[in-house]
Amino acid sequence: MEPIIQEPEGPEPEATRRDAGITESARANRGWWDRNADEYQVEHGTFLGDDRFVWCPEGLDEVEAELLGPPEELKDRAVLELGAGAAQCSRWLAAQGARPVALDISHRQLQHALRIGGAFPLVCADAGVLPFANGSFDLACSAYGALPFVADPRLVLREVHRVLRPGGRFVFSVTHPIRWAFPDEPGPEGLSVSGSYFDRTPYVEEDEQGRAVYVEHHRTLGDRVRDVAASGFRLVDLVEPQWPEWNSSEWGGWSPLRGRLIPGTAIFVCVRD
Numbered sequence: 001m002e003p004i005i006q007e008p009e010g011p012e013p014e015a016t017r018r019d020a021g022i023t024e025s026a027r028a029n030r031g032w033w034d035r036n037a038d039e040y041q042v043e044h045g046t047f048l049g050d051d052r053f054v055w056c057p058e059g060l061d062e063v064e065a066e067l068l069g070p071p072e073e074l075k076d077r078a079v080l081e082l083g084a085g086a087a088q089c090s091r092w093l094a095a096q097g098a099r100p101v102a103l104d105i106s107h108r109q110l111q112h113a114l115r116i117g118g119a120f121p122l123v124c125a126d127a128g129v130l131p132f133a134n135g136s137f138d139l140a141c142s143a144y145g146a147l148p149f150v151a152d153p154r155l156v157l158r159e160v161h162r163v164l165r166p167g168g169r170f171v172f173s174v175t176h177p178i179r180w181a182f183p184d185e186p187g188p189e190g191l192s193v194s195g196s197y198f199d200r201t202p203y204v205e206e207d208e209q210g211r212a213v214y215v216e217h218h219r220t221l222g223d224r225v226r227d228v229a230a231s232g233f234r235l236v237d238l239v240e241p242q243w244p245e246w247n248s249s250e251w252g253g254w255s256p257l258r259g260r261l262i263p264g265t266a267i268f269v270c271v272r273d
């Protein structure tokens, strides 16, 4: 999937499909998000809101979705947010009386979290190596954070399983896998299949030396379900938010036209038994 904003000045990176391992993916994405965090927050900050919990470009809000449970039950809960960006979701969680920890691989994204403010910890770390003791959290969540970008999602899922207490929920949203079969265009050209849904080769942007500067990894829906189950979670819901009438936003491959016809987001609701 193409990144949703343009790179700053410099030679255009080359888009390709090729393998990219755990370390290369993490290094590329840390750099990309550090370089692009400012533009990302300018472009999407208003839509996200400083202290709302928005799951996806469709605009599904945790206030209506309650995927983490009823808001009144969030009070005093220790919640880990992965790939938190500017920690908008953690800020909403804190307002409900929860005790969030916002984690992101990008230092610059977390500086935006600092800029906006909030009385909760910010942790700069890779979601595949969580710096927390076993059973530290009651809940975990991620709105498009980390999981679309990692080469081995099971590493992340196992880590989340480890740091959750029994009975804890992990809810995460990712690009709906079906989108990988279509061009990343908002108009009618984005409605015709252009590649195999079953091709798991990562989307990679390279610099002039062939080094990855941005990576996204594709898993089919079945892959994601198997990843969840193999990591010790029970999948209790798979939410595919519909594009709502009120949302007229168009950016990258996202648009009302596509949103009304094909799903754009998959949200996995998992329980750690």
Ligand SMILES: C[S@@+](CC[C@H](N)C(=O)[O-])C[C@H]1O[C@@H](n2cnc3c(N)ncnc32)[C@H](O)[C@@H]1O
Pocket: 026, 029, 030, 033, 048, 082, 083, 084, 085, 086, 103, 104, 105, 106, 109, 125, 126, 127, 128, 142, 143, 144, 145, 146, 147, 149, 150
């Ligand atoms: C699309 S943004 C989502 C951020 C936020 N949830 C939002 O909705 O704005 C993806 C975030 O995932 C972070 N990320 C990417 N790979 C990661 C990894 N391996 N570990 C932790 N965070 C990662 C990026 O730095 C970025 O902040």
